[in-house]
Amino acid sequence: MSAMETHNDRVVIVGAGLAGFGVASGLRKLGHVGPITLLGEEAHAPYDRPPLSKQFQIDGDEAALRLSPEPLPEVQLLSGCPAVALDLEQRMVQLQDGRRLPWDRLVLATGTRPRMLPALATSPRVMSLRTLDDARALRQRLGAATRLLVVGGGPIGLELAAMAQQLGCHATVVEAGPRLMGRSAPALIAEHLLQHHRSQGVDIHLGRTVVSVEDNGLALLDDGKVLQADVVVVGIGVLANDGLAVAAGIDADDGIFVDGWCRTNVAGVFAVGDVTRQVHPLSGRLERMETWSNAQGQAAALAAALVEPATAKPYDETPWYWSDQGSLRLQCAGLTEGDTHALRGDPASGSFVLLQWKAGRLCGVSAINAARDFNLLRRLLAAGSTLTPEVLAAPDANLKQLVQQAQSA
Ligand SMILES: Cc1cc2nc3c(=O)[nH]c(=O)nc-3n(C[C@H](O)[C@H](O)[C@H](O)COP(=O)(O)OP(=O)(O)OC[C@H]3O[C@@H](n4cnc5c(N)ncnc54)[C@H](O)[C@@H]3O)c2cc1C
Structure with a gap:
């Protein structure tokens, strides 16, 4: 297919987060002239998630979250409009409201959702943090709280613990593994973070889990210890929103498999961002990167590949992320x-x-x-x-x- 033909393609992007937004804006910037539809399940215009566990908890500044101050030129944004099925034969996306959208190129950018501990799922004090709505609710609760309990010693949990301390709310972190940041940072860095957070007054329990949270806020740990919490946030990782892809027969396993050009195993169907599983350039394993830089980088690479397929380069950036934990900025690249x-x-x-x-x-x-x-x-x-x-x-x-x-x- 020539570049001129692809310029006129109808592109439908499912998921209006950083990656979906990045593909839409990249296509427009690079001269794609065909119609672009960006479908978002959430009711909000595209926004950035990293501040939700950081500055937003302090200032509540929603304008600062927006990915673009103005709507993208000639991109049809359908917010609050989840896709519910993909028809790969007819090249149609089925929307929850009954509409069917035709596409020549389909981009899946559906991100992830938080994992929850089943034993805690129904407690009114327990929540997770992924969306702006979650962040608003958490901010409101923290405003009236004096004790935050975080389940999970990963980046988001530690960022929240540091934020809570700044807000005058005592934070406790319960981590099931033997150390903090088990999946995302080297042991020596984890030890430094442990000492730092403890020195700031955060209580950290390693090798423990929370087995129940009563409606009155009593949280029981697996060693019998009881903690009192006004708010409990579970931050124990995420699952890929790959259900649409799986139901349509696109190859996925807790993440849609893509190559360096963000191609799935189905011609004309691409995937970008947290929902993808790709070969890690250093480990050689198929991994989900779950980072801001990966979502942005894959989106830019895909937009370029769709507009100029002949000169497209595969996305092969060495994975990296940052995490702001109070006064510490952690940045990690490559292997741990x-x-x-x-x-x-x-x-x-x-x-x-x-x-x-x-x-x-x-x-x-x-x-x-x-x-x-x-x-x-x-x-x-x-x-x-x-x-x-x-x-x-x-x-x-x-x-x-x-x-x-x-x-x-
Ligand atoms: C609180 C928090 C803090 C973070 N901090 C950092 C950080 O400091 N550094 C860092 O590198 N990364 C950070 N991240 C990770 C980073 O934000 C993500 O990697 C990035 O947002 C991924 O973008 P995405 O577009 O792939 O997915 P998402 O941002 O999850 O967007 C996917 C969108 O698709 C929508 N969607 C899902 N299914 C459908 C459907 N069927 N129809 C329509 N829409 C659908 C979802 O509702 C969602 O809005 C953080 C994430 C969170 C939650």
Whole structure:
């Protein structure tokens, strides 16, 4: 198909989060002239989620969340309008309100939903945090609360615990694993976070879980301990919203399988963002990335591929994310484990980078309050650097120069 033909395609995007919005805006910017429809299950215009567990809990500023101050030019946004089925033969999307939308290119950007502990699901004090509506409800409850209990010691739970402390609400975190951030950060970083949050007054219970929460706020842990909580937030990970895809026969397993061009196994059907499962460029495993940068990067790559298929490049950015936990900015790229590690900077100073290598190649960079070094080292990681621990950890290493050398090699 020539570029001119694809420019006129009818594109329907299911899911109006960061990834869906990114595809729509990218297509328009790159000159796609055919109709674009962006379908959102939520009643809101596209907004950004990271502030929901951070600044939004303090200032409640909803305008600051919007992904675009103005509606996207000539994009039909249907908010509060879930898609309920895909007809791949007829190339139609079935909407809940009975309408059927035809497409030439279909993009699935349906994101994820929080996992819940079944034993806690019906308690009126228990909630999760994914949407603006969740964040509004949590903010309202925190305003009247003095004790927050967070189940899950991952990034969102720790961000919330830090926010609650800032709001004068005592936070307790209960984590089932032996350490914090078990899936998303190296052990040494997790230990630093543990010490930091404890020093700020957050109570943290490792290797424990919450078995019940009474309507009066009494929470029972599996070791028999009882805690009192006004609000309980469960942050134990997410599940992919891949039900539409699965029902239509698109390959998925808690995440829609895509290649570097965001293609599914069905011609003309693409998927982007948290809902996808793709090959991790460093581990080689099929993984869900669940990060802002992945949603944005895949969306931009797909828009480019749809407008100019002949020159399209696969999306292969080294995965990375950030997490603001009170006064700490954590940034992690690549893998969380290697066979060798080195520190750049001193953890006691509050600003440092943990570098990790596997078989002589840089495989992971994790920074605490060291954004400049992180951004340079992330580029070395992406370039497949084999520079040694001695070189990269040296306090006088000129990282900018090393990046330039690596990129011109
Ligand atoms: C509280 C919070 C804090 C975060 N903080 C960070 C951070 O600090 N750093 C970071 O890197 N990442 C962070 N993230 C992750 C980041 O926000 C996500 O990776 C990103 O939002 C993924 O975008 P997405 O468009 O793929 O999915 P989503 O943002 O989940 O959007 C998917 C949209 O699709 C809609 N949808 C689902 N099914 C249908 C349907 N059938 N029909 C129509 N619409 C449908 C959903 O309602 C949703 O609005 C955070 C996430 C949360 C929830």
